[in-house]
Amino acid sequence: MDLAGLQQADPDALQECAAAYDRLAEAFRRHVEEWQSTVVARTDDSGWLGTAADACRSALARTDARLTSARTELLLIGATLRAGAEAVRLARGQLLAALAEATAAGLAVDADGRVTRPTRTEGDRHDPDARNCPPQARQLAERIGSALADAATADQALADRLLDFARCATDGSGLGYRGFAPDPLAPTITVPDLLGPALPAPGAPPQAVNAWWRSLPVAEQQRLITAHPELIGNRDGLPATARDQANRIALTRYLADYTARGPLSAQERSKLDGFRAIRDRLAQSPADPPVLLYGLSDQGQGRGILSFGNPDTATDIAAYVPGLGTELRNVGGKDADRARNLWSAARAADPARSPAAMVWLGYDPPPGVDRLDPQTLGVLGQARAEAGAASYDRFLAGLRAGHEGPPPHLTALGHSYGSLTVGLAGRRPGGTGADDIVLVGSPGTGAERAAQLGVDPDRVWVGAADNDPVSYLPGPLGELGGDLNQRWFGKDPASAEFGAHRFEVADGPSGSFAAHSDYLDPSGGPSLGTVGAIVTGHRDRVGPQPPR
Template identity: 40%
Template sequence: MDIKTLHDADIIGISTAKSAFDTLATAFGQHIESWQHDVVDRLGHSEWTGTAAGHANTRISNLGTELQSAKQELGLVSRALQDAYDGFAAAQAHLISALDDAKTHKLTVAADGGITWDKDPNSPNFAGNDAENQAKQIQARITAALNEADHADQTINTRLGHLATNASNGTGLDSATAKADTDAANALEQVPAAGTDPNSVKAWWNGLTDEQQHRMILNHPDQIGNLDGIPAAARNDANRTNLKNLIQDRNRQLNDLGPAPKQYLGYVKGEPVTNPEYEKWKAKHDALKEKLDGFQSIQDRLDGKKDGGLGGPNSDPPLLLLGIGDQGQGRAIVSWGDPDKARNVSSLVPGLNSTMAGVGGGDAMTAKRIYDSAVSSAGKNETPSVASVFWLGYDAPQLDGDSVAAKDRAVAGGADYNKFLAGLRATHEGAPAHMTAQGHSYGSLVVGQATQHPGGLAADDIILVGSPGVGVDKASQLGVGADHVYVGAAKNDPVANAPSPGMLGGLGELIYEQINHPGKQAWFGTDPASEDFGGQRFSVADGTITDSHDDYFGKHGAGGDSLPNIGKIVSGHGNAITRQDPR
């Protein structure tokens, strides 16, 4: 495909052909109806019996099936032509827009796509000091438009060629073939179900034209934005749309609640009697308000209303919204930098008390500090290339219950985290990225559970900080090799030093734990910071009982070597960490 061919293409002819096939399919359908009425129904009401009648009825029934299959195939030709028109129209529009912008910036585009401009500041045709940058951007847009047209051309050629072959050799009259062809066409218009293998999702997405992808983002932002295997840029576009929808929906629901009912029905012996209707109203109101505040916090971050504009439209690195949803306590995944392009990708799973509101606030800055540390840890001859993800894709335990003492949330979260990293691996461009899975506090248990799925976890290194245990007894059981499991545990961290359930349950349970799980015990298995676990312990500050658990990522500025060590690991230089003896 070249510029002139696409620019001058008369795509109206495709639409005309599509209309012609619509007319043909309609007429064919009418013939089938006539056949049914004039032949099949009349024969069914006749009194013709015997061997010949049986053979005739069988043949007529088969013929009816063949006619219905042929009608389906005709309809598929029409759908293929419509998709071709949409794809070529989008590519042509993108090309014309790029060429118009080239004229506006006084750039000359050659037939082969090369761009030149007048560099003389005294010339009336001087393109300006930013001409080179503008030329690069426009050339990229032209190339993208031509590639888009090539993709549409190849796709439609394959689909029409298949249908033409079916028509010429008679396979299109087979009901199974017609069904398979229909299912394939429907697959181009239907979003894969949540939980679909990310590699299959990526193949489906790549099979769509740019226009089809755009329509999917517009029409199904909640599904596309949270589907592992969709590229990060597309997820970000979809999730930003869905976030606005979620905010509008929560505001509408709050308005629909109306004013609060009377709080008290009266007094009995001087004590207020609570109105049950008020309690119901307040429960609904508070739940909606909590979600709304979380969504709005993330929107404010994306709009650049926090921390001097960090995360806003002009933020460097860009902040991508890779997940957003109202399931459970809410879901939110953000990334500083594009994980599809970065050479080093970190994904942090938070723990106790993590919320959506936190993702928009301090938690986003936790991921940013990891990003900055990894960039500064790059080698002298390396160009820093990092993406730092904060993954709140599960219901983190809260202090208002005993969920932190159970594994169920980690098991469910681990399955989703495993799928998320598999999606990042599937969509990454070029050579595979160096991927680091990080778990803080209860989040380390989520990471541990994620490693236990078939095929393991799509990570090269694992970092565990402030961990109450990861559900296994040895670092070697995490699937990346014990020398790639890095552990940070502050001396005064109350979570990393919490006693195991066996130590709390009396001598009998303690003996049971030591027999079945030898080694220093944490709440969920062997203490990751212990020598028995076998990981690589890196240096962190001792901290205090009140701040050490939250300071592994430099939140309070007293984490010592912790954040620099994490940056070294994320940037692929784990061999350069400052080490600390296991306990």
């Protein structure tokens, strides 16, 4: 597809064709229902028995399946046309936005998409600066070329699919003649991914995703949010408000989907409880700070990210990773409380600044354990944290990419097993990109020294209550080697050998897990205020505690 063709393309015409196929499918549905009630049902209820009756019913069943499949094929054609329309509309919007920017910058675009600076005067012909195009021209040419390539890909894919439908209609090899018989009440429609090539690749860095989004016209951004929230809500690098809007749409759909299902498995029930808890938290939260649903999915045990304050405009961001035993419902419950407490502590530490505090459940933490012995602690492997570390690393890069104005002060905060996730993220190439790392109630980070966490060890902070049993978890049996500072996942972060700053926390009650849960609670001693000071960059206010 050339530039003029994409400029003049009319995606609405494809949408109208899709709507026509939908109407045809609906009319065909009524025809199928009439056939079933007047022919199939009467034959079944006739009392006719014998070989001929069996053959007749078998033939009717085959015809019924073909009719149902034919309706499904009509629906599939409509869905394919809509997908193609979305892809062309997106590419066209990118093209028109780039052309408008070129015109505003006084640049010319030829029929092949080349961007040049037009020569206006005789003097310009001898001016090297006038002959050379500015960097903006190269960027615009790349955007125009990308839009044309995306449109060509979508156009060819759509044409191939429509030709395939036409061939099937001609030679009788459609769904109905391939024995395809879906549920007539809820046919499965698998739509070709025509929109995918017009989006950044799944592995694209958040900076590229952000640049792509900002190149889209506002109308196209809104169309994607509304029509395809699943593509927007969890894409690192996109603006927080866009993700929030998309995820609220997705939340409504998840609630409807899981509520309408039959008997739920334990994991499905846990997810539904989580969706409901997040819904209730959003409904009950006051306007200050704004609460954004930054991430949501039913992947694994369920994923959820809430932000108290807008991270795109915040001066300080704290990204809190919960740990052992965390479920999706906790994102709307106790872990949301902790993030809200953290926002309040940061605000109190420096009222002149604008913080955002986030709870990030972007991985599957291990389930809780009832006692600390080798048998129950067998669930505490490192694999879950390793998978989470990659996602957390990309999430923090997305916070950087989507931020407006001067770079924010970013604090990575891990509690319990979440501190291992944060630690492993810091050990990835390039680190997390955080300015400070805070570890509370940590059973280890996978590292032997703070210097291995991707930041200056002077910016690694540790809170470990004396009565917190998790912070004393020894290494697996046989691996202690006599080192009293060895923990389940490496060196004790609160030890002198680790090399971090240990800050003052309350001892907490003894003989239970309560001391493990108080670090971000207003009633849990000085730790919450201390973390608030770290988040806002006031390290001079941190009360030290001797290392172990």
